[in-house]
Amino acid sequence: MCLGIPGKIIEITDPALLLAIVDVSGVRRQINITCVIDEGMQPADCVGKWVLIHAGFAMARIDEEEARRTLVLMEEIGALQDELASIRNASV
Amino acid sequence: MQFVDEFRNPDIARRLIDDISRVSHRMADRLGRPVQVMEVCGGHTHTIFRYGLAGMLPSSVEFVHGPGCPVCVLPIGRVDDCVAIAHQPGVILATFGDAARVPGSRYSLLEAKAAGADVRIVYSPLDALQLARANPDREVVFFALGFETTMPSTALTVLQARSEGLHNFSLFCNHITIVPTLRSLLDDGQLLIDGFLGPGHVSVIIGCRPYDFIAEQYRKPMVVAGFEPLDILQSLHMVLVQLDESRAQVQNQYARVVSETGNAYALDAVNKVFELRESFEWRGLGDIPHSGVRMRAPFALFDAEQKFRLPGARAAEPQGCQCGDVLRGRIKPAQCTAFGTTCTPQTPIGALMVSSEGACAAHYQYGRVSLIQDVVATH
Numbered sequence: 001m002c003l004g005i006p007g008k009i010i011e012i013t014d015p016a017l018l019l020a021i022v023d024v025s026g027v028r029r030q031i032n033i034t035c036v037i038d039e040g041m042q043p044a045d046c047v048g049k050w051v052l053i054h055a056g057f058a059m060a061r062i063d064e065e066e067a068r069r070t071l072v073l074m075e076e077i078g079a080l081q082d083e084l085a086s087i088r089n090a091s092v
Numbered sequence: 093m094q095f096v097d098e099f100r101n102p103d104i105a106r107r108l109i110d111d112i113s114r115v116s117h118r119m120a121d122r123l124g125r126p127v128q129v130m131e132v133c134g135g136h137t138h139t140i141f142r143y144g145l146a147g148m149l150p151s152s153v154e155f156v157h158g159p160g161c162p163v164c165v166l167p168i169g170r171v172d173d174c175v176a177i178a179h180q181p182g183v184i185l186a187t188f189g190d191a192a193r194v195p196g197s198r199y200s201l202l203e204a205k206a207a208g209a210d211v212r213i214v215y216s217p218l219d220a221l222q223l224a225r226a227n228p229d230r231e232v233v234f235f236a237l238g239f240e241t242t243m244p245s246t247a248l249t250v251l252q253a254r255s256e257g258l259h260n261f262s263l264f265c266n267h268i269t270i271v272p273t274l275r276s277l278l279d280d281g282q283l284l285i286d287g288f289l290g291p292g293h294v295s296v297i298i299g300c301r302p303y304d305f306i307a308e309q310y311r312k313p314m315v316v317a318g319f320e321p322l323d324i325l326q327s328l329h330m331v332l333v334q335l336d337e338s339r340a341q342v343q344n345q346y347a348r349v350v351s352e353t354g355n356a357y358a359l360d361a362v363n364k365v366f367e368l369r370e371s372f373e374w375r376g377l378g379d380i381p382h383s384g385v386r387m388r389a390p391f392a393l394f395d396a397e398q399k400f401r402l403p404g405a406r407a408a409e410p411q412g413c414q415c416g417d418v419l420r421g422r423i424k425p426a427q428c429t430a431f432g433t434t435c436t437p438q439t440p441i442g443a444l445m446v447s448s449e450g451a452c453a454a455h456y457q458y459g460r461v462s463l464i465q466d467v468v469a470t471h
């Protein structure tokens with residue numbers, strides 16, 4: 001829960017509510033990007049960028065190398081599978 | 093792949109361990125005992141066990157596993173309250189999966205679900221909000237817990253619910269904050285901690301400045317650390333060098349992700365919605381002043397503690413459970429009499445066995461593995 005998961009923003013779905021689709025190791029889901037839009041930035045500027053996601057909210061912009069490194073680490077400690085399962089299985 | 097080499101390079105690991113040995117031997121001689129460094133974050137605990145870092149270190153330095161697993165420190169009474177909410181007519185109780193498994197005094201949320209309560213496992217509070225939109229005739233309660241990593245997500249979700257006028261959505265708020273707990277540990281006369289590895293992702297939100305008191309008032313080094321095995325070794329080395337030079341500072345080893353000031357948008361949302369409680373109970377540690385947050389009065393409509401009558405009963409820790417001693421660094425997980433016998437990840441008695449980030453669960457899973465090979469396994 002405390003380990004954020006890296007994802008790549010692939011589409012802005014609601015520019016007003018700052019909702020976007022991210023790709024997390026091949027799993028797609030909608031997240032909120034409010035906390036990573038700096039003043040003067042447009043939501044569309046985030047497309048293609050990597051972010052660290054906690055419970056469906058992007059909390060930091062990270063570079064691609066850091067994202068890949070974190071994904072490898074999460075896979076090795078077994079956290080990636082758990083996190084992806086919880087994203088996939090969310091009962092909504 | 094270069095990124096793997098840089099953070100998994102066995103030569104760098106060996107050099108770091110040599111440096112750590114040299115400095116920690118000197119320190120341990122001076123102290124007359126091993127140097128003890130607490131990793132505050134459950135994610136770090138997991139990495140330390142997974143890669144066997146403790147086994148690679150000399151006997152002159154030890155990790156003490158901190159209280160940084162929010163699922164582990166959730167008190168039994170709060171689980172009981174949540175189960176009571178879940179059983180109210182018309183309620184949909186939405187929760188993170190790992191929180192659903194935490195045993196209450198009689199039932200976990202998963203057991204409540206099996207007994208007929210409408211418990212839904214979600215990934216995000218946004219999923220709970222969506223449940224509220226889709227079920228206007230039901231009351232959707234989100235079991236909110238976690239440190240500052242998850243606090244902004246629930247705060248922003250409540251702000252969204254308010255702007256939509258979704259009054260069938262509320263939080264059962266169990267968020268906790270790490271800084272007062274570190275202060276409480278530092279005030280514990282029996283605690284022998286010489287320095288800290290600071291939590292990586294909590295610090296993404298709060299930055300590094302909230303830890304200044306540890307260096308300034310308690311004269312202990314604190315290094316905010318990343319999660320790679322080499323991040324942890326390097327951070328440990330930074331703590332030891334500070335100790336060796338009689339310095340006490342907050343340093344940021346994880347600057348590639350953590351800024352000095354944290355995330356202003358996230359902190360702003362948290363401050364709008366939450367305020368500190370006078371006190372909050374931690375499983376294994378007892379009541380700690382100002383260590384939990386509740387919802388501010390203007391958000392009473394979204395506060396499950398205001399909406400529902402809760403039993404609010406305190407429950408005693410299970411018999412034979414020594415989680416509190418492990419959390420304070422007084423004993424190692426395997427020294428608990430229940431460890432691996434009556435208390436296992438399949439049948440947890442103590443909180444530290446519940447979540448994979450708990451020190452006991454991590455020790456149970458990886459404790460017997462020799463890991464130097466693991467660290468270099470990718471080569």
